[in-house]
Structure formats: structure tokens, C-alpha cells
Amino acid sequence: MKEDDFLVKMVGISKRFGTVQALKNVDFTVKHQEVIGLVGDNGAGKSTLIKILTGVHFPDEGEIYFEGEKQYIDSPKKARDLGIETVYQNLALIDLMSIARNFFLGREPVRKFAKVINFLDRKKIDTVTKEALKDIGIKVRSVDEEVLLLSGGERQAIAIGRAIYFGAKLLVLDEPTAALSIKESHKVLDYVTDSRERGLSVIFITHNIYHVYSVADRFTILEHGEKLGDFNKDEVSAEDIIDVVRTGKTPSRL
Amino acid sequence: MKTNLKSRLFLMLVSVCLLTLIFGTLVEAETFNFYVVSHGGPGDPFWGVVMKGMKEGAEAITKGTGDTINATYSGPAKYSVEELINMLNSAIATKPDGIAVTITDPAALDAPLRKAIAAGIPVIAINVPDSRPEAERIPYLFYIGGDEYLSGKKAAQRILTVRKPKRAVVTIHEIGHMGLELRAKGFIEVMTANGVPAEKLATYLDPTQAIEILKGYFAKNPDTDAIFTLGSIDSSYVITFLKEQGLAGEVVHGAFDVSDEVVHSIKEGTTLFTISQQQYLQGYLPMQFLYLFNKYKFLPANDILTGPGFVDASNVKDVEELVMQKYW
Amino acid sequence: MKDKRSKFYSSIALLLRIHPEFGALLALVLVFIVFCFTATRFLSLESLAGIVTVASELGIVAAGITFLMITGEFDLSVGSTFGFSAMILALTANAGIPLWIGFLLALAAAFFIGLINGIITVKYKIPSFITTLGTLMFWRGILLAVTGGFAVRYWGTSSFLNGLNGHFLGEFRISSIWFFIVIFLLNIILTKTPYGNSTYATGGNKEAARVLGISVDKVKIINFVICAVLAGLAGCIQFARFKSVDPLRGTGMELEAIAAVVVGGTLMSGGYGNLIGTLFGVLLMGMVRSGLIMSGAPAYWYQAFIGIILILAVITNTKLKGWAIK
16 A cells, blocks of 8 residues: 555554553555544444544554654644544533634734734734635624534534644544534535535534534544454445444455 | 779779669650640731740750650641640540630630640640639639730820820721720720720731721821721731821821831830730740749749830830840 | 514623623622722712722732632642742842842742642642642741741832732832732733633533543643732732731632632633633622621621622622523
8 A cells, every 4th residue: 555545544553551552453544635524332442543643642553644644643733733623512612712812712813013922913813713614604693602502513624624624634523413403514514525526525523423424535444442344335335334333243245 | 903993893883873864854855745835826027026935945944854744736727716726636535734725705614624734734825815714714723914905004104194095996907806906995995984985996917908907097087196006917907007108106006016117116205115915924924834833833822914014205216126036 | 673672682691601701790890889888988089999999909819819729720829929928029029139039039939839739730730729738728827937937027118019919009019009900811811822822711611622632631730830829929919918927828719719709700620711700700799898887787797798798799790600501
């Protein structure tokens, strides 16, 4: 396999927490402009794998290649700098802060005062946030409103829009449609396909196989810390995937 | 050989004498453990003087006789009757040779003290007595201390000898503090009996806030021309208040407790007098008397009143140096 | 007509949502009006200057607490820091050390106290409520032990001290200028800098902020230090006026400051609040005390009154916020 065919290549990842072996020798790849569904039952190791990719944990064994180059991702900031953006379920936005502040949190544009002190560039923050939201198709009364007041779907949209604006190459979505209404879930799925059109790849973690099946190109299934297999969409049906996850075994015909 | 025997005999004689001397003193020397337990402690300069008295009273005996006194002081950082009782119980548990304690709440202290006295521990009351009649009160040996209520009354009388105020106010920096409330009560009763309106004003601990409270009070009652402060903390900010407002001299100030600030103020003329309980004695004398009682069974026939003593322009110069040394 | 009215209400709602301190301002104005009628000579320059003076010292401490509370932490030891720093200034002054050096030493001591508070809370993951309860007792204890319970008085005169807290414009004191400077600077940091954004984020959702790359531990420790240094500054400013410190100085200040901050609209759960609300909160507390005395209220009732006003203010704030969200 040529390294540069993949956006992300994780090889032989193992991680143990105390006495629990969370991941054992897992290989995981993501191609360019691909939506990949990462599925498995609870405790399969999906979160751990993603947290290693995004710098929250460091693997005991294994290597990570991003855009063909070997990387040591030891902090969330490092992952962000590489272009990996994560949208966690409850950790994407800070409820009590305004949309604009959330949008630029950690990467605020500044104007320097007396060459030393950083001041927030309010004008830029306001205009860019408004434009970015318009671009994705979200309507809000004011970017100074608290995120608290938005619906779940709107929040996901803003988080995704933020990732796109900051030039993410890889978008990691952790249970993006959980706790959303049907209408809102489908809006989020639209954003996912939209992201792929714009050139991003997306890792989609979920329990809802039907949701991810409608947008993904490929599926990786984990079980108890090990990889059961990779399957292209044209090889399996949604029911097949559900079977595999439920039984923990790959049926012989696949 | 004769000289050898002689010198050896001489050596033996000297050794025997020395040993008798050493053993003699060892056998006769005694150690006594005394506790002083009170409702106040570090944080109040008043009790700092009591602690000094206790320490020096114990040292005087230890140095002056062959016996040793181990004196321990127990008092909470902030006025608290609950803490007092806890500390008292801890002290009693060590089975000391004597306890000097403030009877801040006679009802609460009744049971533990009766038990201690029944177990044979000598108890002297200090600073606050049990004011119930002798038949009912806690059977401590006797009382060493001031008389808060009497002090308040005398303070009012003292001010009245100078002039009859149109209105008097008593600042209190800790509401509910038994000693302070009694002083205020005595003062207000005498003033009222003489036709002078008098009341308490809660001014608390923070000086900035206290001054604003005083300003507000004087704005509402501009005829106020006498002020009685109950401790070092309120004396301090009241003196500042009078100076800042230019009222020194117009408003008569009587204070309680001695501190270098109050002494300075008396010299300047801003403060008319301050009342001292001579609390050094409330630490010093218990050590002496507990020792004498333990050793020789001596017992005074009456309570020993250490206050009220007045410090004013007539004797302030004598006291001043002693204040610096923390005897007053 | 109905349309215009609902538009008016929704713009007020938006205003209250973005600027919660208006609740506190409303309370302040109401109480002011009441006292104008019930209190003798309330409207005089002297009484108003007095209110501002009391508010200033408490306010400097409350500003630090606001900043830290928004970060999601508490500092109950500010009263002890207040007294400890003041005592350091007093002791060094009496030892003959130049006052400005003593002042810097006092602030350094406060810096150190705040640093310890922060490190213990963050590294050992102890709730700050508990940590600072412990340091409250520890530093107060050290203060009592070192002074033996005796107050320290500085008998000299000093232009430095006058600069810290002398008079100006008649009844006003320089402590008010300090207070406004502190509020102004802290407010700018909070609302107009990236660090302020990080502070709000750390308090609002620590884990989300961490995942987004904010070093939350560093932010917390820095803000503990800011809070302690401001408490120490306030202690020195008070000393500059009275030139004496007793070891009980500052006792109880932490609760008053927290009350003022909460009345001002800052949430105890963190992530929300501002300094202008605190400004109104301390003014309110100062006003209530003075106003009650000047209205002739019985002395022993103050605390009960202040307690009621605190509860009413918080209820009003919560109701206003709830209404604004709808």
C-alpha cells in the first residue's frame, strides 16, 4: 500500500487503561474525500481510537500517519493544527457563551495594542461568524446570542461549520445525530455530505446504523478492542452491519 | 599508701554528699500541670496579656522554687462558648492539677465543672464569674477578675462627672459577646437613670464599614456627644473617626481595655479614660494560687477583683511604657 | 400596537440576556429611591461618598472573586489574605523598610497565597471551596500566631500611604479610584481579550474548553493568583488609611464579597457573569448598610435586612434571566 493514498493511516494501535485492554493491534485508514462509518457496540474501542487520533490519549503501541507523514499527536491542539477537527456530543460548544465566542474559541483573531496586548478583533469575529453560518445555511437572530438557546441540530451545524471554516481536512463526528429530531438528524447528514463535497473526509461514529449508512462510503467495525473488518458500502447492507455488530462475528459470505 | 586511702575516702565522702544533695532535690521537687481555659484567645490582644501573665506566673514559681509548673493556655481564635466547653473537656481529661476557667455560660459549664471538682481538680474562675448566689453556683474555689457590669456603670458615672451628655452611644464590635453586653448594659442603665438617652450601635470588625456606620448614626443623631467603646478594636476606629470628623474634644470618649493607641489618645486628650481589668493578673495570680493550694492548701477567703481600674490623664504616663511591653 | 409592544419587550429581553447586570442596576436604583425618602441626609455628598468608600475596598476583593467565579472556582481565603497582606505592610513599615517595598512584599505574599490555592485545587483535584476553606484557616492562624494577638500600629507619616488612600474631592478617597481602575482593567481583559474568552470557556465547560486546546489548568491558577493579589491590594489600601492592623482584619469579608458578586448577576456555577454587575452589587451592599442606619433601623437588625435583600436580589436576577430567555 502506498502511504500517500490515505489521508489517515493508523497502524497497530494498542492502548491499555489499567487492567483493561481498550485497543489491541488495530489498523485504521481513512481515504481522501471519504465518509467512513466507525461502528461497534459499547466498549468496542471507538472512542478510544478517536481520542488517540485527536491527541487526547497517546497509544501504547502503533503509529499514525497523516497525509503520508508520520505524526506524534500528543495534544488536542496538535491534532487541530494538523487539520483534524472533532465534534463531540456534549463537548463541542460552551452553552453559556455566545455563538461568535464559541466559533473562534482558542483561535481568536486579534488586533495588537501597543504591540504587546492582544485584543479580540470583534468586527472580524462578528462578520466572519455571520458569513460562515450563512454559508452553511443557518439562520440566527444575533451571533451574540448564547448557544444555550439553540436547538441540538443548530449546535451541531455550528460546530461543523466551524470545523470547515478553519480548514479542517478531517472531521470527526461522535454521535452527531443522537438526541436529535428526525428533521434535524437529516439536516446534519446533509452537512456531512456537504463537507465531503468541499473536500473533507469524515469519520462518523454512531449507534444508528441507518443514519450512517445513508451517507458513508465505507465502514470499519470494532469489537472488544479489535477490528472485525472494513467493508465498502457496495459489499454490505445496513442489516448486515447490524448483524455483525450484534453477534460480534463476521458471517462467512463477507 | 596512707595518702591513697585518704584521698579515696575523701572522694567517697564528697560523692555521697553530692548524691544526697541531688537526690534530695529530686525527691522533693514536684511538677504541677495547670490549664487556663477561656472563651477568647489569639486575635484579641486582651487575652494576649492574660497569656503573658500566665506564662510569667508559672515561670516565677519554677525559677523561685524547686518545683516546676507546666502551664497551658486554651482559647478559641474567635469568641465561642462551644469551643470553650470543648477545650475545657479536653483539659479536664488530662487530669491536671488545677484549672482556671472563664464562667462565660454558667448553665453550660455547670455539669463539666462540677464533675471536675468532684474528681478533685482545683478550679478557679477568672474573667467572668458565676453570678448565681453562692449556694447555687458552681463550687469553684474563688474568682479572680473584673466586674463587667460594674465597669460599665462606673464608666457612665465617670463621664457624668465631666458633663451630662445630650446623648450617648455604645459601640459593640461583637454582638452576643457576654462580657461586652454586660459592659454595655451597665453603662446604658446608669445613663438612662440620669436622663441621658443611650443605646448600643453594632459596628462590627471592619474599620472602613464601622466608620460609615458611625457617620450614618451621627448624621441621624447629631446631638450625640458621648461615646463608649468596649474593646481595643472599636476604640481604634472610633478614635480615627473622631479625628477624621473633627469631633475630638466635642464628643467625650470613654474606652475599655488598654492598647498603645488608646494610651496615645488619652495623652492627646481625645479619650477621657480607659478601663482596665488588669488582666495580666488574671493569668498570673491563678498560677500562684493554684500552686499554693496544691502545695500548702492555702485559700483566699474572698474573690479577687482585678478591675475596673481607670487609666486617664492622671496616670497614663506611668502605664504607657508598660503597655509597650504588653503588661497592660 | 400589540406588535410594537412585543417588539419592545423582545429587545429588552435581548438586552437583559446579553447584559445581565441591568438586573442589579435596577435593584440599586430601587433601593436608592426608597432610602431617599426614609433616610435623613441620604442625598448629601458626604453620605454618597461614604457609600462609595465602603464599596471600594469590598469591591476590589469582589472583582477578584468575580473573575475567579466565572472561571468556575471559589476563593474563601480572601479575608485572610486581606489581613495577612495588610499585616506584612504594617510589620515592614515598623521595621523601617521603605513603604513601597513593604507594599510590594505584601502583594508578593498575596501572589504566593493565590498560587498555592490554585496549585492545590488543580493538581490534586480538590474542590476549591475546600482548598480555600483550609487556606482561610491556615493563613489566619499564621497571622494570629505571629502577632500573638496584638494589633500593629504604624506611627509615622507617609506620602506613599497618602497616595494609596488619601482624600480627594473632599470626602472621596483614592481607594475609589483604585476600585474603578481594577473594574475597568479586569472588565477589558474579560470581555475584549482572548484570555477572557478562555476564562469564560474554562468556567462554562472545562472539558470542552480543554478539548478545544485551552490550557484550563493554567487559566485557573492564574485567576486564583489574580483574586488573591486583589485581596492583598485591598488590605494594603485599607491599612493606608488607618495605619493599624489587628489580626482579625478581614474576617468575614469572603461571604460579603461573594454575596455582592452573586447579587450582581454572576453565576456561582461558573462561565457567566461580569464585573459591572459586581460594581452594582457592592454599591448596593454599601448603600443598604448606610441607608438602614440613617433611616433609624434598630442596630441589631442590619444583618437580617441585608440577608433579605440578598435573597430578593438573587431571586429577581434569576427571574429576569428566565424571562429574558423566553
